[in-house]
Amino acid sequence: MPRICLRFYAELEDFLPPSRRGQAVEVSFRGPQTAKHLIESAGVPHVEIGRVLRAGETFPLDEVPEDGACLEVCPRKPRERWPADQPAPRFALDGHLGRLASHLRLLGFDTWYCNSVEDADLAALAAREGRVVLTRDQALLKRKIVRYGYWVRALEPREQATEVMARFDVSGLAQPFSRCPRCNGLLRPVSKAEVIDRLEPLTRRYYDEFYRCDRCGQVYWRGSHFGKIVAMVEGWLKAGGESVG
Ligand SMILES: [Zn+2]
Numbered sequence: 001m002p003r004i005c006l007r008f009y010a011e012l013e014d015f016l017p018p019s020r021r022g023q024a025v026e027v028s029f030r031g032p033q034t035a036k037h038l039i040e041s042a043g044v045p046h047v048e049i050g051r052v053l054r055a056g057e058t059f060p061l062d063e064v065p066e067d068g069a070c071l072e073v074c075p076r077k078p079r080e081r082w083p084a085d086q087p088a089p090r091f092a093l094d095g096h097l098g099r100l101a102s103h104l105r106l107l108g109f110d111t112w113y114c115n116s117v118e119d120a121d122l123a124a125l126a127a128r129e130g131r132v133v134l135t136r137d138q139a140l141l142k143r144k145i146v147r148y149g150y151w152v153r154a155l156e157p158r159e160q161a162t163e164v165m166a167r168f169d170v171s172g173l174a175q176p177f178s179r180c181p182r183c184n185g186l187l188r189p190v191s192k193a194e195v196i197d198r199l200e201p202l203t204r205r206y207y208d209e210f211y212r213c214d215r216c217g218q219v220y221w222r223g224s225h226f227g228k229i230v231a232m233v234e235g236w237l238k239a240g241g242e243s244v245g
Contacts, residue, residue, distance in 0.1 A: 002067035003028040006042055012075045014153055015043040015138065024070065036061040039073055045141035047133075047149035050076040078169030078241075081150060082132060088173035089148070092122055092131040094140060099157030104164065105184055106233060108175030112184065119143070134164060158232065165240030172241070176233045177211075185215025195219045 005024040013021045027038050036046050039061075052059045053072040065071060082089040090110040093101045094117070101113035112131060123143045126133045133149035135141060141149045150167060154160045165171055180187055190212045196204060198219055207221045 001028045001030060004038060004065050004068065005070045006039060007070065007072045008042075008044060009072065009074050011153075012044050012048060012073055015045075015048070015151075032064045034062050035059055035065055035071060038065070039071070040142050043138070044073065045138055045146075045149065045151065047141050047146055048075060048151065050074045050080055078167055082148065082168050082170060088175075089168060089170060090129065090131045092126040092129070092133050094119075094122060094133075094135040094137055096136060097134060097152065097157075097160070100134065100152070100160045100164070101184075102181040103157060103161035103236070105179045105181045106176065106229070107161070107165070107236060108178040109170075109173075110179070110184065132168075161236050162239040165236045169241045171237040171239075174237060174240070176237075180213035180216060180218055180220075182218055183213060183216040185213040187211040187220060188214055190219070 003026050005026050007024045008016060016025065025042050027042050029038060029041075035052055036049075039049060039052070040046055046061065049061065051074045052061060053074070054065065054069055059065065059071055088109060090112070091104055092112040093104075095115045098113060098115055101111045104111040112125065112129070117125075119137065119140045120143075122133065123140060123145050125131070126149075127145045127147065131148075133140065133146050134152055135149065136152055138151055140146070141151055150164070152160050152163060154163045165174075178187060179185070188211060190210050192208055192210060195210050195212065203221065203223070207223065209221060211220045212218070213220075
């Protein structure tokens with residue numbers, strides 16, 4: 001049976017079992033198979049693949065390597081995950097990443113999230129709307145229709161936000177506090193008079209600046225907890241290269 005060897009670099013090794021890291025991976029196959037298919041069969045989704053080299057030369061993902069070929073597979077660079085000439089990325093998250101969705105919305109990124117979405121529907125929505133799929137499900141990222149996507153490594157939501165900002169290098173495109181963390185709607189300033197009926201007595205007394213979500217109507221103000229939220233957001237922006245943009 002023909003076989004090729006694959007050498008994965010940097011974070012692409014995260015997709016390999018620990019015992020197979022740091023060494024070439026052999027993949028055997030029947031019939032002609034593209035490099036994309038063979039790399040995915042070793043566990044690495046196509047959206048994570050940057051350059052592929054054979055003997056130092058670029059090898060196209062849709063070409064069929066010959067028996068015995070050795071391919072070197074590099075990860076995407078941050079700006080290959082989302083092109084620099086595009087406006088801010090819009091994300092679509094799988095149903096397990098609700099807290100990450102709120103965090104990305106706090107940063108101002110348009111983030112679609114529904115906790116009961118099927119993989120096929122999420123992939124189709126992302127393709128239709130030009131969204132980047134973020135998921136903990138590697139199989140979802142192997143779907144052909146997914147053009148931009150990323151497998152989130154961290155398990156803790158705040159770390160996930162740090163990771164996404166660093167891997168996409170899009171801090172310069174963030175617009176913190178412009179979006180509702182609950183529903184992704186846009187926040188607009190409103191006068192105190194417009195929302196006064198909905199405020200608790202102490203909020204009425206101490207706060208004068210208010211914002212309302214244009215989708216769900218939730219009212220926000222910069223309350224006593226706001227300093228902590230700002231510190232959290234600043235940490236994420238720093239992770240994503242503050243000076244970019
Ligand atoms: Zn809302």
